[in-house]
Amino acid sequence: MEVKQPTLKSSKYMGLLQDLITHTSTWANSFWVCGSRAIGTNKIQSDLDICFLLKPGIAKEQFKAHLSEVLDCNDNYPEYFTTGKTEVWWCEDGEVSVKLFTMEEIKNLIAIYENADIELFLKNQALIQHKFISSHILYDADNLVANYCCLFLDANRLIFRVVAQEFLNRLNNKLTWWNHRKNWKNEFEHLMDLAVIVDEIAQIHYALNYKLKMEGLKEYHNDLNTLLPCLKPEMEAIVNLNKKDYAGGEKKKLIGSIYFKLSDFYDQHELGFSR
Numbered sequence: 001m002e003v004k005q006p007t008l009k010s011s012k013y014m015g016l017l018q019d020l021i022t023h024t025s026t027w028a029n030s031f032w033v034c035g036s037r038a039i040g041t042n043k044i045q046s047d048l049d050i051c052f053l054l055k056p057g058i059a060k061e062q063f064k065a066h067l068s069e070v071l072d073c074n075d076n077y078p079e080y081f082t083t084g085k086t087e088v089w090w091c092e093d094g095e096v097s098v099k100l101f102t103m104e105e106i107k108n109l110i111a112i113y114e115n116a117d118i119e120l121f122l123k124n125q126a127l128i129q130h131k132f133i134s135s136h137i138l139y140d141a142d143n144l145v146a147n148y149c150c151l152f153l154d155a156n157r158l159i160f161r162v163v164a165q166e167f168l169n170r171l172n173n174k175l176t177w178w179n180h181r182k183n184w185k186n187e188f189e190h191l192m193d194l195a196v197i198v199d200e201i202a203q204i205h206y207a208l209n210y211k212l213k214m215e216g217l218k219e220y221h222n223d224l225n226t227l228l229p230c231l232k233p234e235m236e237a238i239v240n241l242n243k244k245d246y247a248g249g250e251k252k253k254l255i256g257s258i259y260f261k262l263s264d265f266y267d268q269h270e271l272g273f274s275r
Contacts, residue, residue, distance in 0.1 A: 113155035
C-alpha cells in the first residue's frame with residue numbers, strides 16, 4: 001500500500017496527520033483529508049476534515065475507540081443544523097471532523113448517480129463533493145477511493161440534466177408568480193425569499209457544469225469565477241442587501257435575466273447531458 005506524504009498547504013496539522021497514518025493504516029484501507037484544507041480554501045479557523053474507508057470486519061465503534069487514542073472525542077456536542085447532539089473530535093490544534101465509510105456505503109452513493117434519483121442526489125451531493133471530490137488522499141489500498149472519486153467525476157450526466165430542468169422550472173414558476181405580486185412585503189420576506197432563490201439558482205448553475213453544490217454555498221463565491229454561464233455580477237448584486245431594496249423591482253429583473261441566461265445555456269448544451 002502506497003502511503004503519500006502530506007503535501008497540504010497548511011502545516012498546522014502535519015504532525016497529527018503523520019500520527020494518524022501510523023495509527024490507523026492497519027485498521028482502514030484508505031485515509032484522506034477533504035474539504036477546504038484539501039483544496040487550499042481554508043481559513044485560519046477552519047477545522048480539519050478527515051475520512052477513513054474501514055477494512056472489512058472493522059466496526060465503526062471499534063475504530064472510534066482506536067482513534068480516541070490519538071484524538072479526543074465529545075459525543076454530546078450541540079448540532080448546528082438540528083436540535084440534537086453530534087459527535088465532535090478534537091486535537092490540541094483545533095477541531096477535527098471525522099467521517100467513517102464502509103465499502104457498501106460508498107457503493108450506495110455511486111448508485112445514486114447510476115439510478116438518476118433526484119431526491120437522493122440532492123440529499124447527498126454535498127457529502128460527495130465535500131468528502132470525495134474535494135479530497136487529498138494520504139493512503140489508499142488498491143486505489144479504492146481514488147477509483148471511486150473517478151466514478152463520481154465520470155458519473156451518469158443524466159442526473160445533472162434532471163436537476164437543472166427541475167430547478168429551472170421552479171425559478172420560472174417564481175417569475176410567473178411575481179407577475180401578480182411585484183414587491184416583497186418587508187425586508188424580512190425579502191431576505192428569506194432571496195435565500196431560497198439564490199440557493200436554487202446556484203443548484204442550476206452547478207448542475208449545468210456537472211458539479212455538486214456544497215451545503216451553505218461554501219464555495220460558490222469562488223466557483224462563480226469559473227462556472228458557465230457567467231453570473232458573477234448579477235449574483236453579487238442580488239446578495240448585496242439594502243433595506244430600501246425590498247420593493248424588489250431591480251433584483252427581480254436581475255433574477256429574470258439570470259433565468260434566461262441559464263435557460264439558454266441549458267438549451268444550447270442539452271446534447272452534452274448525454275453520457
